[in-house]
Structure formats: structure tokens, C-alpha cells
Amino acid sequence: MLKTTLRPLAIGISMWAVTAQAQTVKPFTNSVGMKMIGVQKGTFNMGAETSKFQLGEVTVYSKDAPYYDETPVHAVTITAPFYISETEVTIGQFSRFKKEYKGSDHFKPYVSGISWNEASEFCKWLSKKEGKTYRLPTEAEWEYACRAGTQTLFWSGNxxxxxxxNPxxxxxxxxxxxxxxxxxxxEYSEAAQTDPVGYTAGLSKVIRGGAAHTSELEDNSPDFHPITDAAFYRAANRASMQPDCPATGTDQVTPHFVGFRIVQxxxxxxxxxxxTASFPLQGVKQSTTQFAQLGPDATQPYFKARQVMASPPDLTYPWENQVAGLHPANQGKVHSSGFVACPNGDLLLVGFSSSRLKSESAYNTTMVVTRLRAGAEGWEMPGLFYDRSNINDQSALLWNDNGTLWFFGGGRGLGNIPFVFTKSTDNGATWSALQTPVIKGGVEPFAPQPINSAFRAPDGTIYFGSDAIDASSFLWASKDNGKTWYDTKGRTKGRHTTFVMLKDNRILGMGGKNSNVEGYMPQTFSSDNGKTWSGNTKSAFAALGSNQRPVIMRLKSGRLFFAGDYQDxxxxxxxPPKDITDRGSYVALSDDDGKTWTIKKLEMAPEHNDWHGVVKRGSKPQHGFGTLGYCAATQTPNGVIHLMTSKGKPSMHFALNEAWILSGFTGEVNQQPGNDSSGIKQIEEKYSNGKTRITSGGFLGKNGFVLQGKEAWYYDNGVKQYEATFNKGVLQGMESYWDRDGKLLWTRDHTPYGTTVWTNYWSNGAKRSVSTWWGLTATGPATSFDRDGKVLHQIMFDEGRRVVTEAKSEIQE
Incomplete structure (x- = not known):
């Protein structure tokens, strides 16, 4: 077995009462040589007492706090005895089930790199072989057996x-x-549980007893190293991963460090x-598709600007976000986002969230989601899209494939696994299983970071852009609708390259940081579906650098749309080149597939989010001009172009049409919804059981559908889920949200003064947090409380940032 040097921990933690009958059940050895240990029934407290603990030294894991998924601590009762294998399944035992399995040197003699699906099939095989029920342990059984009557960090103490x-x-x-x-x-329930078995569904399966990721290296490398941080081995530590990982049938070895033990x-x-999915995935209307084609007059300039990401969480600390009322998966910054127009007219954004001052390769990054609903004026507070716990989740890409939404996500530290993907056919309300790609053929070095381009070629092949290594990018491709994927092998000479299919079936790659041609953004072409790329030539645009990427897409009109910054x-x-004298950001149109461009300055692009407002060298901006940051673009069915920015103060969403780009207007124009001239359109949607799911209403204004009047959502059990009132797309009065049992989760009071007071509640009805907002920006006091009403934190926000009045912040990351 591979020996590792584990980093020590030291903590003061109170002991919890744990009851379990004496372990007197006689062990037995089964037919494949596994020694099975009897575990009696009992009760214990599951989870971590605190999400903050002192480590003996700063470690990879300790930098990645908070550990929101380990709390709250809750009592769990195991009502029946069971047998659990003394050790993990060995290579020899597993090879009796799967003869071709050879194992890995990393954790000999135990199996590793096994998918959840394979582990489950082994249990079925052994059950049939012996006529007894074998299975994987539930998460509660695993922690109960691990603790062996203790409640410290490890069964051996701290x-x-x-x-x-163990004992x-x-x-x-x-x-x-x-x-x-x-x-x-x-997530854990606050309530005590008896024999819990998890959730009905999900995107990842629980992993215990170590780190799911394989390497501390930030970039893909053949040199894999087991994580050696002791914190990953705590009794309460949780991890998770998609159950099909590694994918069976791939031509490339796709290692990770996960094995299994079994229960009889x-x-x-x-x-x-x-x-219950997070709020932006709830209450998604399917019937507004009938209005989605209606929009502004395409012959008249149209431009609308909105903040797209709330602050917090953008550019704040995780603990501040929780005081403000946000889900704890929201951390300090959200970027490298996917952005897509849904068939029903909604816009959906999924981005990865990481601690503002910590590495984007950290193991606690998450994917968060927000939505702009058709007819609404404002984006919603971000919620959790998914969290593969203890795994680096990053770099999202969303694509509307003729009504089917595709999500591609990246993440480092999982060996040769290049991306994961999932699909939605109901406007992003529900998603298919999170899949690990089956890779066919050889793979050149890559970084598991999707960019912002996906498209189908005329022959039906799917392509999407991804970072390679250093200053290069490439295309993943699938000829069988995602069943298998392959590396097209060619590499551009720029990181974060954005791609589009041209009318002559060539593929154009634009830009990428860390690359330029005489100061200009490089452009390159492939005539063989990404296998090779022409040498870089000068485009009409300035080269870009860190915290920047351009975006290109084909519009419904046939033109190309392009956006970026005038300067690195x-x-x-x-x-930038001397003949590029404008500064800030721009949008552009091309009628001749990129040979020439009509370029227009985007005056409302925000400045870079330099936290302290100090011009610094390195990754900080050396100017105060506007930037699109890591941008993405999409087009709604009504023809409106939507451009999303990040890394700015704040992150923005610009809605515009081609007439505006070609006009002399520089700001918002023709963006008022108009009057209710055509009458209210009533919306009612039902569940398959006949119960009401949504009631809503709106009118057809001059720029499309506008929400108007009362809106309500209901759970499938008939309990009201949500209630709000819209006036020309703007929320007004009290907005309320309940759980399936009718308990109030939060309210937002939209005052006549333009402010919103957001109140979150504990399950006992006590206030959890109260914060004040101006649109999507926290401005004013925010207070958090424990379940008994005791104040935990009181802070003041100014334009989305905590106002620090003391010499040193109360909590430092």
C-alpha cells in the first residue's frame, strides 16, 4: 500500500453523546475472502460541530473553508445491526468479478479508480453468488462505523x-x-434522522474516507499524487462525484482515487x-415559449443594461454572503460562466464560484446558477447548481442545441477527466445525469476548462471549445450526439479562444490570452474540422490578457457577432497597436464572415474589479477602462443579443440588437416595456397529477412579454411554494418562498423607496438573517441570528462590499 505522510490537525472540540450496543456480533469471512465486521444498532451525532477548526499548519484543505455541507450536526439512529467489510475491497477480490481489472499501484492491495456503477455491480454479483444482500454502506452507516462510538475528528481523537x-x-x-x-x-437536514438513505436523486454520489481528487497539481499531468492532507480523512469529511466516473469504454486511462468497501x-x-432544486431552477414556465419570439422592432435600436450577478456573492467573502442571506455555496467571485437563451425566453447563467482571494483550483469551488425569467426586469439571487464536494468545479459552458440545453463543466485534479456534461429539455428546470465523457482515440495535453463556444457542423458533429495547455485552445467533438467524444488534435495559439463555424465550413478561432500578432488579437482557421489550424494572422482587434476572453457567435440574421476589450x-x-486608440470594450458585426467588421464602443462596460481600487501590476488592471472580463453571449428567440460580463464592478448583462450596433446611440434606448395595450395573458401550468404548478400573468409590450400581476408556484403536494406581484416586470410588495411542508424559507419586501429587505428563516420560524439591498447590490445593514434569536454577526454593506471600520477584519481568509 502506498504510504503517505499526513499533515496533523489540532482542535478543541466538545464530545457528543454516542450510544451503541457493544460490538459482540461475531465476524465472518465470505466466499471471496472478505472479513465482515458486525456493527450493532445505535445513535450518534452526524456531521461536524463547526465549519471552522484550527489546523496544526495551513493546508490545502484548510484554505478552502467553509465546509458548509458537513453541518448542521444532527442525531442519527441506526435501528438494525449490519456487517461491514473490515477493509476496502482488494484488487484480488474485485478481479474475481471483473477479470480484466489490474488495479493501480497507488493504493495496493485495494482497488482504486472504480466508478460507483462498477462498485454497485460488484455488490449485485456478490449477492447473487452468496444468496445474501450485499451493497454499499449508506453515508450514515459509514460515519457511524468510522466513529466507533466517538465524536472527535478521528476515532482516535483529534x-x-x-x-x-478502530475499536x-x-x-x-x-x-x-x-x-x-x-x-x-x-445537504444535511436540521432534523434528527432514522436510518437515512440520502436523496431520491442527484448529480453525484457520496464519497467518504479521503479525497476524491487525485492530485495537488493545478494542471493536467501524468504524475498523480494522493492528497496528503489529514483533514480529508476526518470522520465528518464529505466528498462526491458523478457515479459513472471513470467512464467505461474510454480509450484513455482516467484515474481517480476512489475505491469502496461493502455492507452485508x-x-x-x-x-x-x-x-428541491435551488430557486432559479424552480417555477420555470414552459408555456411562455409561445411569447418568446416576440421582441423589439428589429429595425429600431434597442439597448438595455442590467446587473447580472448579485454582490454579494461577487467579490466578497463566504461568511459575508451567509450574513446577507445567500446559500453558503456562494463564495467570493463568480466567473467563467455559461450563458444561454432558453426556448421559453428565459436567460440562464451558470458560473463557478470560488473564494475571492484563493486559488481557482481549490477543492471547494461550486457551480452556482441564476436566471432572468421571461418578462421580468431583474436577475435572481444565485443558488447552487451543483457541488461535487471536495472536487474543483470550474469553467462552465451552456449551449442551446435547437431546444435542448447542454451544460459542459470543467475542473482540475481528476486526472485525465476533461469535462462533465448534462442536458435539459425543459428550459433548465431539470437536468439529466451528470456524465463523464467516453473519450475515443488519443488525447493531446489539455486543461479541463471549457470556454464559451459550442455549435453543430452541417454534418451534425458537435464541437465545443476548451483550453489546452499554456497559450493554446482546441475543440472537443462528438459525432454521435455525446455518446463518445474525441480530441480534434489541433491547437490554436491562444488560451480562451472563441470559435465559430463559417459559411464555407471552415472554423474560425479568435483570440486567446497570452498570444498576439504585433499587438493584435490573433485569428486562425481550420479547414479540417479542428485537426490543424492555420498560422495566426492579425485580426482587427487588440490582443487580450489575463481576466479577459472575447466571444463570437453566429446570429439568426447570418451575421457574426463579436465582443471584447480594446486593450490588454x-x-x-x-x-495595444497604435492605430487602436479607443479604450474600454466593444461589440462588432460582420456581414462577410469576419473579413471586415463594424465595431462600436460599449460605453457602459464596467471597470475591472480591482478590490482596493489601486492600480497594481501583475494580474491587476493597469488602467481604469471598461472590461468584459470572461464574457459570453447568446441570442433569444426574439432576436435580441445578450452579452454577459464578469470580473467587473459589477458584472453586467447587456441586451441589444443589431440596429443598435449600427446606430449612433451609446446607451439605453427603447427599453421601456410599454403599456398593457393588448390585455393580460393568463398563464396556468399543471403537474401530471392535475394539480396546479404555476399561475401567472403578463402582457405583450412593445419589446415582448412582460410579467404583470400575481404569480404563484405550488409543490406537487399542493403546498404553495412561492408568491409575488409584478408591475411591468418589476417585483413589488412582499415576495415569499416556502418549503414543501409550508414553512416560510424567506421573504423579500420590495419597498416603495427602491430598496429590498431580505429575511431568511430557520425551520423553527426564527429569523436567520436580515439584509438590505438596492437591486442586486447589498447596501445597508445585514444581521445573522442563531436558531434561538441570538445575533451572530452584524455588518454594514456599501455597494456590495462590507464596510470595514476596525483596524483588522473580524474574520480573515
Whole structure:
């Protein structure tokens, strides 16, 4: 077995009462040589007492706090005894089921790099072989068996055991290979539970007993190293990953460090918890598709500017976001986002959230989602899209493929796994299983970071852009609608290249940071579907750098749309060409497939989000001009172009049409909704059981559908979920949101003065947080409370940032 040097932890933590009957069940050895240890029924407290703990030294894991998914601590009762394997499944035992499995050197003699699906199939095989029920342990059973009657960081106390055999005789719970559990991953309940089995569905399965990721290296490398941070081996530590990883049938070895141990005993009969998606994925109307084609007069200039991402979370600290009322998965910045127009006229954004001052390669990054609903004037507060716990999730791409939405996501630290993907056929309300791609053929070096371009070629092949290594990008492709994928092998000479299919079936690649031709943005062409690329030639635009990427797409009119910045963020180090004298950002149109461009300055582009407002060298901007940052673009069915910016103060959404780009207007124009001249259109949607799902209404204004009047959503059990009132698309009065049991989760009071007071509630009805907002920007006091009403934090926000009045911040990251 690979030996690792684990970093020590030290913590003061109170002991919790744990009850379990003496472990007197006699062990047995099964037909494949596994020693099975008897575990009696009992009760314990599941989870971590606190999301903050002191480490003996700063470690990879400790930088990535908070650990929101380990709380709240809740009592769990295991009502029936069960047998659990003394160790993880070995290579020899697994090879009796799958003869071709050879194992890995990393965790010999135990299996690693096994998918959840394969582990489950092994359990079925062994059950049939012996006539007994074998399965993966539930997450609760795993932690109960690991703790062995303790409630400290490890069964051995608050330091790692030197001999990892716990008092119940179970080995390797705090060392060695990470282990799959039965459950779909999800957040903990506040309530006590009996024989919990997780959720009804999910995008990832629980992993316990170590780190799911394989490497501390930021870039893809053949040199994989097991994580050696002791914090990943705590009894309460959680991880998760898509159950098909690694994908069977791939031509490339796709390693990770996950194995499994098994339980012999019937699965508890407890019903799994119902899944309720985050708010931006709830109440999604399907019937507004009939209005989605209606929009502004295409012959008249149209421009509308909105803030797209709330602050917080953008550019703040995680603890501040929770005081403000946001889900704890929202961290300090959101960027490299996917952005797409849905068939029903909604806009959807999914971006990765990481701590503002920490590495984007950290293991606690998450994917968050927000939505602009058709007919509404404002984007919503971001919620959790998914979190593969203890895995680096980053770099999102969204694409509307003739009504089917595709999501591609990246993330480092999982060996050769290049991306994950999922699809939605109901405007992003529900999503298919998160899939690991089956890769066919050889793969050149790459970075698992999708960019912002996806399209189908005339022959039906799907292409999407991804970063390669250093200053290069490339295209992943699929000829069978995503069943298998391949590396097109060609590499552009720029990172974050944006791609589009030309009318002559060539592919154009524009830009990419860390690359230029005499100061100009490079452009390159492929005539062989991405296998090779022409040498870089000068485009009409300035080269870009860190915190920047351009975007290109084909419009419904047939024109090409392009957007970017007039200058590199490090302008003093990398000045633009002398004939590019404008500064800030631009949008552009081409009628001849990129040979010539009509370029227009985007006056309302925000400045870079330099936190302290100090011009610094390095990754900080050397200018105060506007920037699009990591931008993306999409087009709604009504022809309006939508451009999303990030890395700005604040992140923005610009809605515009081609007539505006070709006009002399520089700001908002023709963006008022108009009057209710055609009458209110009533909307009612029902569940398959006949119960009402949504009631709403709106009118057809001069720029399209506008929400007007009362709106309500209902759960499938008939309980009201949400209630709000719109006036010409603007929320007014009290907005309320309830859980499936009718308990109030939050309210937003939209005052006549333009402010919004957002109040979140604990399950006992007590206030959890109260904050004041101006649009999507926290401005004013914010207070958080415990369940008993005690004040935890009181802070003041000014334009989305916490006002620090003391010499040193109360909490430093």
C-alpha cells in the first residue's frame, strides 16, 4: 500500500453523546475472502460541530473553508445491526468479478479508480453468488462505523491514528483509498434522522474516507499524487462525484482515487429525501415559449443594461454572503460562466464560484446558477447548481442545441477527466445525469476548462471549445450526439479562444490570452474540422490578457457577432497597436464572415474589479477602462443579443440588437416595456397529477412579454411554494418562498423607496438573517441570528462590499 505522510490537525472540540450496543456480533469471512465486521444498532451525532477548526499548519484543505455541507450536526439512529467489510475491497477480490481489472499501484492491495456503477455491480454479483444482500454502506452507516462510538475528528481523537484499526475492528477509515457510499449527495437536514438513505436523486454520489481528487497539481499531468492532507480523512469529511466516473469504454486511462468497501445487510426501508432544486431552477414556465419570439422592432435600436450577478456573492467573502442571506455555496467571485437563451425566453447563467482571494483550483469551488425569467426586469439571487464536494468545479459552458440545453463543466485534479456534461429539455428546470465523457482515440495535453463556444457542423458533429495547455485552445467533438467524444488534435495559439463555424465550413478561432500578432488579437482557421489550424494572422482587434476572453457567435440574421476589450488588462506591459486608440470594450458585426467588421464602443462596460481600487501590476488592471472580463453571449428567440460580463464592478448583462450596433446611440434606448395595450395573458401550468404548478400573468409590450400581476408556484403536494406581484416586470410588495411542508424559507419586501429587505428563516420560524439591498447590490445593514434569536454577526454593506471600520477584519481568509 502506498504510504503517505499526513499533515496533523489540532482542535478543541466538545464530545457528543454516542450510544451503541457493544460490538459482540461475531465476524465472518465470505466466499471471496472478505472479513465482515458486525456493527450493532445505535445513535450518534452526524456531521461536524463547526465549519471552522484550527489546523496544526495551513493546508490545502484548510484554505478552502467553509465546509458548509458537513453541518448542521444532527442525531442519527441506526435501528438494525449490519456487517461491514473490515477493509476496502482488494484488487484480488474485485478481479474475481471483473477479470480484466489490474488495479493501480497507488493504493495496493485495494482497488482504486472504480466508478460507483462498477462498485454497485460488484455488490449485485456478490449477492447473487452468496444468496445474501450485499451493497454499499449508506453515508450514515459509514460515519457511524468510522466513529466507533466517538465524536472527535478521528476515532482516535483529534489526531490521526498510528494504527488505523478502530475499536470495533474496522480498518483504514482514516487512511488509504476514498470510498463510495450508497447515497446521492445532498445537504444535511436540521432534523434528527432514522436510518437515512440520502436523496431520491442527484448529480453525484457520496464519497467518504479521503479525497476524491487525485492530485495537488493545478494542471493536467501524468504524475498523480494522493492528497496528503489529514483533514480529508476526518470522520465528518464529505466528498462526491458523478457515479459513472471513470467512464467505461474510454480509450484513455482516467484515474481517480476512489475505491469502496461493502455492507452485508438489507437496505433500510426509510424513504429517501425529496429533492428541491435551488430557486432559479424552480417555477420555470414552459408555456411562455409561445411569447418568446416576440421582441423589439428589429429595425429600431434597442439597448438595455442590467446587473447580472448579485454582490454579494461577487467579490466578497463566504461568511459575508451567509450574513446577507445567500446559500453558503456562494463564495467570493463568480466567473467563467455559461450563458444561454432558453426556448421559453428565459436567460440562464451558470458560473463557478470560488473564494475571492484563493486559488481557482481549490477543492471547494461550486457551480452556482441564476436566471432572468421571461418578462421580468431583474436577475435572481444565485443558488447552487451543483457541488461535487471536495472536487474543483470550474469553467462552465451552456449551449442551446435547437431546444435542448447542454451544460459542459470543467475542473482540475481528476486526472485525465476533461469535462462533465448534462442536458435539459425543459428550459433548465431539470437536468439529466451528470456524465463523464467516453473519450475515443488519443488525447493531446489539455486543461479541463471549457470556454464559451459550442455549435453543430452541417454534418451534425458537435464541437465545443476548451483550453489546452499554456497559450493554446482546441475543440472537443462528438459525432454521435455525446455518446463518445474525441480530441480534434489541433491547437490554436491562444488560451480562451472563441470559435465559430463559417459559411464555407471552415472554423474560425479568435483570440486567446497570452498570444498576439504585433499587438493584435490573433485569428486562425481550420479547414479540417479542428485537426490543424492555420498560422495566426492579425485580426482587427487588440490582443487580450489575463481576466479577459472575447466571444463570437453566429446570429439568426447570418451575421457574426463579436465582443471584447480594446486593450490588454496589463496595458502598460502589453500596449495595444497604435492605430487602436479607443479604450474600454466593444461589440462588432460582420456581414462577410469576419473579413471586415463594424465595431462600436460599449460605453457602459464596467471597470475591472480591482478590490482596493489601486492600480497594481501583475494580474491587476493597469488602467481604469471598461472590461468584459470572461464574457459570453447568446441570442433569444426574439432576436435580441445578450452579452454577459464578469470580473467587473459589477458584472453586467447587456441586451441589444443589431440596429443598435449600427446606430449612433451609446446607451439605453427603447427599453421601456410599454403599456398593457393588448390585455393580460393568463398563464396556468399543471403537474401530471392535475394539480396546479404555476399561475401567472403578463402582457405583450412593445419589446415582448412582460410579467404583470400575481404569480404563484405550488409543490406537487399542493403546498404553495412561492408568491409575488409584478408591475411591468418589476417585483413589488412582499415576495415569499416556502418549503414543501409550508414553512416560510424567506421573504423579500420590495419597498416603495427602491430598496429590498431580505429575511431568511430557520425551520423553527426564527429569523436567520436580515439584509438590505438596492437591486442586486447589498447596501445597508445585514444581521445573522442563531436558531434561538441570538445575533451572530452584524455588518454594514456599501455597494456590495462590507464596510470595514476596525483596524483588522473580524474574520480573515
Amino acid at each position: 489526531s490521526l491514528p498510528t494504527d488505523d484499526t 470495533w475492528g474496522i480498518k483504514n477509515m482514516h487512511s488509504g483509498v476514498a470510498e463510495w457510499c450508497y447515497d446521492w449527495y445532498g 445487510g438489507a437496505l433500510p426501508v426509510t424513504q429517501p429525501l425529496p429533492v 488588462i496589463k496595458m502598460m506591459d502589453n500596449p
